[in-house]
Amino acid sequence: MSELQPGAGGEGALVREDITEYLKRYQRKELLRFVAVGSVDDGKSTLIGRLLHDTGMVYQDQLDAVKKATTMEGEEIDFSLFTDGLKAEREQGITIDVAYRYFATEKRKFIIADTPGHVQYTRNMVTGASTANVALILIDARHGVLEQSRRHGYIASLLGIRHLAVCVNKMDLVGYDRQVFERIRKELDGFTADLSFADVTYFPVSALKGANVVAHSDKTPWYDGPTVLEYLENVPIARDRNLESFRFPVQTVLRPNLDYRGFAGEVASGKVKPGDEVLVLPAGTRSRVKGIDTYDGPLEEAHAPMGVVLRLEDEVDCSRGDMMVLPDDRPRGTRSFEAHVVWMAEADLDPQKTYVLKHTTQETRAQVDRVHWKKDLETLAEKPAPTLGLNDIGRLSLTTHKPLYVDGYQDNRATGAFILIDSLTNNTVGAGMIIGDRERAAQDLEAALKELRAGSGLRPQTQVSPRERVARMGQKGATVWLTGRPGSGRWSLAYALERHLFDLGRTATVIDPTGEDLRSMVSACKAATDAGLVCICAFPSYHIEDREMLRERIGADRVIQVYVNTDPALCAERRPDAQVEDFDPPRHPDLTMALDSVRIEDAVKTIVDDLEKRGQLEAE
Numbered sequence: 001m002s003e004l005q006p007g008a009g010g011e012g013a014l015v016r017e018d019i020t021e022y023l024k025r026y027q028r029k030e031l032l033r034f035v036a037v038g039s040v041d042d043g044k045s046t047l048i049g050r051l052l053h054d055t056g057m058v059y060q061d062q063l064d065a066v067k068k069a070t071t072m073e074g075e076e077i078d079f080s081l082f083t084d085g086l087k088a089e090r091e092q093g094i095t096i097d098v099a100y101r102y103f104a105t106e107k108r109k110f111i112i113a114d115t116p117g118h119v120q121y122t123r124n125m126v127t128g129a130s131t132a133n134v135a136l137i138l139i140d141a142r143h144g145v146l147e148q149s150r151r152h153g154y155i156a157s158l159l160g161i162r163h164l165a166v167c168v169n170k171m172d173l174v175g176y177d178r179q180v181f182e183r184i185r186k187e188l189d190g191f192t193a194d195l196s197f198a199d200v201t202y203f204p205v206s207a208l209k210g211a212n213v214v215a216h217s218d219k220t221p222w223y224d225g226p227t228v229l230e231y232l233e234n235v236p237i238a239r240d241r242n243l244e245s246f247r248f249p250v251q252t253v254l255r256p257n258l259d260y261r262g263f264a265g266e267v268a269s270g271k272v273k274p275g276d277e278v279l280v281l282p283a284g285t286r287s288r289v290k291g292i293d294t295y296d297g298p299l300e301e302a303h304a305p306m307g308v309v310l311r312l313e314d315e316v317d318c319s320r321g322d323m324m325v326l327p328d329d330r331p332r333g334t335r336s337f338e339a340h341v342v343w344m345a346e347a348d349l350d351p352q353k354t355y356v357l358k359h360t361t362q363e364t365r366a367q368v369d370r371v372h373w374k375k376d377l378e379t380l381a382e383k384p385a386p387t388l389g390l391n392d393i394g395r396l397s398l399t400t401h402k403p404l405y406v407d408g409y410q411d412n413r414a415t416g417a418f419i420l421i422d423s424l425t426n427n428t429v430g431a432g433m434i435i436g437d438r439e440r441a442a443q444d445l446e447a448a449l450k451e452l453r454a455g456s457g458l459r460p461q462t463q464v465s466p467r468e469r470v471a472r473m474g475q476k477g478a479t480v481w482l483t484g485r486p487g488s489g490r491w492s493l494a495y496a497l498e499r500h501l502f503d504l505g506r507t508a509t510v511i512d513p514t515g516e517d518l519r520s521m522v523s524a525c526k527a528a529t530d531a532g533l534v535c536i537c538a539f540p541s542y543h544i545e546d547r548e549m550l551r552e553r554i555g556a557d558r559v560i561q562v563y564v565n566t567d568p569a570l571c572a573e574r575r576p577d578a579q580v581e582d583f584d585p586p587r588h589p590d591l592t593m594a595l596d597s598v599r600i601e602d603a604v605k606t607i608v609d610d611l612e613k614r615g616q617l618e619a620e
Helices: 011-017 019-028 044-054 060-069 087-092 119-129 147-158 178-192 228-234 445-453 466-473 490-503 518-530 544-554 568-574 600-613
Strands: 030-038 099-104 108-114 134-140 163-169 199-204 247-254 262-266 277-281 285-294 297-299 307-312 323-325 332-343 354-359 362-375 393-406 417-421 428-434 478-483 508-510 534-537 559-564 591-593
Touching (some): 044 099, 044 134, 044 228, 119 147, 119 332, 147 178, 199 228, 354 393, 393 428, 478 490, 490 559, 490 600, 518 544, 544 559, 559 600, 591 600
Parallel strands (some): 030 108, 134 163, 478 559
Antiparallel strands (some): 099 108, 247 323, 262 307, 285 297, 362 393
């Protein structure tokens, strides 16, 4: 086992001397999670490496490996290499993936998330920042506040992080000039005033030289604030966690024997103790907590984020997905809400399909009713948008199949957050933060229970969208409707077209008219077109209003009307028994061809060319 670097004091020394005592102390320490963000080359990874190194939490073999890999001129150690572990990161000199590192001091234990600064890695930043207590933003003293700095601040605020630490880095390259530091502080203060941070603290640092990171620097006598480490050790985070609103999503019911029935889960927020009255949603039944059990024995009180088993005094109807709350402090029961969503998938958000929404211990279907806007992540302006793409952040209106028990994300990060899952790939495609509605949050209990017990909030809707069908089929659905007199050769043309499309690797079908009327044929063509097929039909449609009806039903942009204008005398010779007196020739067909003067293979090619020109045979 590799030992910590020589000379490491404090926690490092205790690890070497008495590992058992170290572990006991470690368990009792308060945990602080912080995320480091910044623009390219602002020095995030270097700062984190400096923290790890100067607190003695680097193993000797790691230190030796980093020294060996260091190529910086004039430097023995490239501190960024302690976190930028991917080969591509080292080659490009940037952070791509989220790197998690752990260290501890005598006061606290820490989990660091080193996240990418590039806009194209926004989803990685969101992943790393979603559970953080503190956002640590680095700003290059030479460049000042950039668009990326504002973007990172906005995202950190959106994710509900309460404390912002701004490290004005590379002060050594500007001569530790106080005016540079104050100018950056003033500029960023103006921006963060409109965000939801509880406090913003500034540090003049040099991560490379170690100034004001772990120890104070004599280069900044004008700065009398804490070092970065002192700040992290002392920033108050206990009140950031919602300990007022008790929320207990039930994960499972434990029934090891006939005399025991407990409800297992994690206290999402708030606290509870034996004797407290609880309300079970959605049943609306009340009971009192009889006991709180854990693997180590019973507790007198449980609080977030403890995993416990609650026993109730009464037998109640409660299972996975249900939630226990205090009767006088309830979440909002709803099937419709608005949320900020970070899109995390390569494929764009498809408003025409439903997604699986996971909220606390519930899973349900959700549809997107509206995309209000998406953020321009460079300017932070809100822009109208029909959808969201990879790394976009937007505001959506959603409706769920089953009601959820929600709070606004800024009030309760546990019950205000959800993820969206693509049911076809099972990939997480979106991370959402519910926007609080304080008026609706104060809903009457009976109204809330009525909403929770209501039926599905979704209109019947396919789980496979037209966009997905196009991607799978490699073509768009279309109806080729052949109009002409009996004997014109419409059906011969229909089957020849089907054969040719099949030989091209396309999916096409001729709708058989046997025993059907016009309306059923149009319905069949619409269903086949919706499914992504090239549907071919030569059913008699003698009247203009018939053909207008089929265009309206199927969609004018998906119908190609072909007038097979074969010589009427030849048609009469072929079908002498046919009644054609009421035939209304199309006035504006998409294509016209006479099969007495055009070979059928040429007619087929003309129709296929038109399909290609319209883009019907292309995937989007």
